[in-house]
Amino acid sequence: MMISQMNQSQLLHWIDMVSFAVVEITEYLDTHPDDEALKYFNHYADLRRTALCAYAQNYTPLTIDTANPDNYWRWASDPWPWEGGDC
16 A cells, blocks of 8 residues: 555554664664665665655654754644544
């Protein structure tokens, strides 16, 4: 399923999955910096960045780097997904 076809709950779940992959690959690369896993890291980091931007555009930013640069601090006042949103 493409990101544009996901509802809020599905997109948040996708962000969780690709974020987990990024963290795990990062830990592996800490001890194997020259490994081919760097390609996987770059791939999943791009997927994560795309998903975070889509979530920010359609719902609310989850991270400061996906917040509106004209109003960075508004992102912290929006309801979080665990505060009873549609997720």
